[in-house]
Each structure stands twice: as structure tokens, then as C-alpha cells.
Amino acid sequence: MPTSPERLKEAERKVLERVKVSIEHEFVRVGNYMMHVIVAGRGNRKDIVLLHGHSMSAAFFYRNFEQLVSVGYCAYAIDLLGWGRSDRPEFKGRTAEESIAYxxxxxxxxxxxxxLRQFALLGHSLGAYVAVQYTLKNPTPVSRLILISPAGIERKVSPIRALYFAFTPQLLVRRGGLLGYLGFIARYPRQPGFVAPGLRKLAYQLNAQPKPSGDAAVVPLVSLRGLSNAQCLFPLVECIERLRVPVHLVCGDMDPVVKVSEVKHLYELLKGIISDCHFTVIRGSDHCAFLEYPEEFFNAIFHEEIQSSATQYSACCPNDFTVSDVSVEEGSERE
Incomplete structure (x- = not known):
């Protein structure tokens, strides 16, 4: 399964062709590099920035673009530096501080x-961790944080997770030839959402790109000194005291990567800091609630925007539209 930036672009195109709203691709200059951004809903009055997780890309939000545009958002899904179709510079840092700065x-x-001057910031897994670190450094433009199964919540890390980040799966996929490909197929998720046409091919192309970059930048965030001493060096629970923006935490009750108990612990800490803080568990979802159950995820996170849009439409066409109430309780599970 040879790979290249061209094959990655084609695999991404196959996934995004299912999106029913107009999308644009931008390549934004960042110093000496270019970062790839997928834009949906250009011209809408509200902005939201989407940050993908480890081993993924901006295109994995393809099931969310239409919903966001429908309630007035312009969505900017960004390929983090070193991932997706953004440039992949060699990461030369050795410390966790350098990883975060990267x-x-x-x-x-x-x-x-x-x-962008004011925007909601949504991140998944690694993207959620980056979203928090970005907001701590740049609080003014962020109007709201939406964190989906955030990585790096607690200092203690399971040895398996530490090994995953220290010896990244991309290393096996890009160097393993047929063995690497078979390993990727064996480990690829079977949950709803992941099995959509073309998505597995996109995931393979993303992780088989020939140059280590973004995956290498994650390694220093986790310290592995023997199987009994694995830890995240800058866990979220130890740096959230300076957050002052509304936060909504989301996770799946079937997530084997980020446990519900971890996210709930983060939520309990945030409640003592931020009055506008919510926590939603998506029943039946694994690690990617936004991808596996996009409707449930959207209704839980954007219920106020949904109601506002419905009310505006109902005012214009009262005989043709019925408004359904959507409620979210703190810590609730949604079916």
C-alpha cells in the first residue's frame, strides 16, 4: 500500500465528497510552514474552530459540518502541524514544554x-488537550471550549497508553510494509461511524505518511520510566485553575481510551472554577462521539443554537415547523 501526499489528498476527497454543504480548502502560512484548513459555512456570523485527535485529521469532522452550518457557524477544521495535509516538519524538541509550544x-x-477574533474552540482527544493549552495562553478570543474525550487529563498514565505514545503506531505503519498494513487493519475500529466508505483508507494514508512529525511531537508529553512509572508531564487537572471560559465536556460510555471516570473527575474540578460548565456522556459511543453519534453529539452540545434557529424559522413559517425541546443535564447520558 504505497502512500504519498497525493494519495492522502485523494483519500480525503473521497470522504469529503459526502458533505452536502460547500467546503473550501485553505493553506495558511505559519512561519516557514503551511497548515491545511477545511472551511465550511463561509460568511456565517459565528465561528468555530475544530481540532482533531491523534492519528486523525480535520476531515474526520465531515459528519458535523452540515449541522454546524445549519445553526449559523462557519467551521474551521484545522490539520494540526505535523498531521493531515499540513506540513510535516521534523520535531527536534525533547521536552514536554517544547511539545506544547510546537x-x-x-x-x-x-x-x-x-x-479570527472570537470563536468557539472544539477539540477531540489530543486536539482537546491542545485546545486547553491554547486557551490558557490565549484566553481572549475563545468564547467557549468543547472538549471531547480529552487526552492527558491525569498525571498517571497506563503503561499501555504510554507505550502507544512513546512508540507510535505510525512507526509500525510507515515502516512495516505488509505487516504494518495488516496491523493497521487488525486494530482499526469497527464501531459505527468508522466504517463509513473511504474513512479507513483515509486513516491509513494519514498514518502511513513517510515522515514522522506530529506523532513524534507527542512523545515528550509522556514519561515512561518502567511499566510502573508512566505519567503525563503536564496533565490537565494540574493546569486548569486559570481557565475562565465556558466548558462543555463530552465522552462516550464505551470509551476504552479516556474513561468516563477521568472526564468526570476533570468536570468536578472545573465546576469549582467555572460556573458555566457541563458534562455529557453519549451512550454507546467509543472514543469519537462526534463521529459515531453525530446527531446525539450535536443535540447535546449545540441545543441552544438549535432552539434559536428553530425559533427564528418558526417565526417566519409558523405553520410549517415544530420546535422540539432538547435538554442537557450535567453528567447525563444521552441515547
Whole structure:
């Protein structure tokens, strides 16, 4: 299964052709590099920035673009530096501080180049971790944080997770030839959403790109000193005291990567800091609630926007539209 940037572009195109709203591709200059941004809903009055997780890309939000546009958002889904179709510079840092700077500084420059002044910031897994670190450094433009199964919540990390980040799966996929491909197929998720046409091919192309970059930048965030001493060096629970923006936490009750108990612990801490804080568990979902159950995810996170849009439409066409109430309780499970 040879790979190249051209094959990655084609695999991404196959996935995004299913999106029913107009999307654009931008390549934004960030210093000496270019970052890839997928834009949906150009011209809408509200902005939202989407950050993908480890081993994924901006295109994995393809099931969310139409919904976001429908309630007035312009969505900017960004390929983090070193991932997706963004440039893949060699990561030369050795410390966790350098890893965070690699992601946060490039994201900051990207958003400045786009010209966003106020936006909601949604991140998944690694993207959620980066979103928090970005907001701590740049609180003014962020109106709301939406964190989906955030990585790096607690200092203690399971040895298996530490090994996953220290010896990245991309290393096996890009160097393993047929063995690497078979390993990828064996480990690829079977849950709803992941089995959509073309998505597995996109995931393979993303992770088989020949140059290590974004995956290498994650390695210093986790310290592995024997199987009994694995830890995240800058866990979220130890740096959230400076957050002052509304936060909504989301996770799946079947997530084997980020446990519900971890997200709930983060939520309990945030409640003591931020009054506008919510926590939703999506029943039946694994690690990617936004991809596996996009309707349930959207209704839980954007219920106020849904009601506002419905009310406006109902005012214009009262005989043709019925407004359904959508409620979210803190810590609730949604079916």
C-alpha cells in the first residue's frame, strides 16, 4: 500500500465528497510552514474552530459540518502541524514544554493568519488537550471550549497508553510494509461511524505518511520510566485553575481510551472554577462521539443554537415547523 501526499489528498476527497454543504480548502502560512484548513459555512456570523485527535485529521469532522452550518457557524477544521495535509516538519524538541509550544504556537499563528477574533474552540482527544493549552495562553478570543474525550487529563498514565505514545503506531505503519498494513487493519475500529466508505483508507494514508512529525511531537508529553512509572508531564487537572471560559465536556460510555471516570473527575474540578460548565456522556459511543453519534453529539452540545434557529424559522413559517425541546443535564447520558 504505497502512500504519498497525493494519495492522502485523494483519500480525503473521497470522504469529503459526502458533505452536502460547500467546503473550501485553505493553506495558511505559519512561519516557514503551511497548515491545511477545511472551511465550511463561509460568511456565517459565528465561528468555530475544530481540532482533531491523534492519528486523525480535520476531515474526520465531515459528519458535523452540515449541522454546524445549519445553526449559523462557519467551521474551521484545522490539520494540526505535523498531521493531515499540513506540513510535516521534523520535531527536534525533547521536552514536554517544547511539545506544547510546537502545537500551540503554530495554532496561534494559523488563527491569526485566518483573522479570527472570537470563536468557539472544539477539540477531540489530543486536539482537546491542545485546545486547553491554547486557551490558557490565549484566553481572549475563545468564547467557549468543547472538549471531547480529552487526552492527558491525569498525571498517571497506563503503561499501555504510554507505550502507544512513546512508540507510535505510525512507526509500525510507515515502516512495516505488509505487516504494518495488516496491523493497521487488525486494530482499526469497527464501531459505527468508522466504517463509513473511504474513512479507513483515509486513516491509513494519514498514518502511513513517510515522515514522522506530529506523532513524534507527542512523545515528550509522556514519561515512561518502567511499566510502573508512566505519567503525563503536564496533565490537565494540574493546569486548569486559570481557565475562565465556558466548558462543555463530552465522552462516550464505551470509551476504552479516556474513561468516563477521568472526564468526570476533570468536570468536578472545573465546576469549582467555572460556573458555566457541563458534562455529557453519549451512550454507546467509543472514543469519537462526534463521529459515531453525530446527531446525539450535536443535540447535546449545540441545543441552544438549535432552539434559536428553530425559533427564528418558526417565526417566519409558523405553520410549517415544530420546535422540539432538547435538554442537557450535567453528567447525563444521552441515547
Amino acid at each position: 502545537y500551540v504556537d503554530s495554532l496561534q499563528l494559523c488563527l491569526q493568519s485566518i483573522g
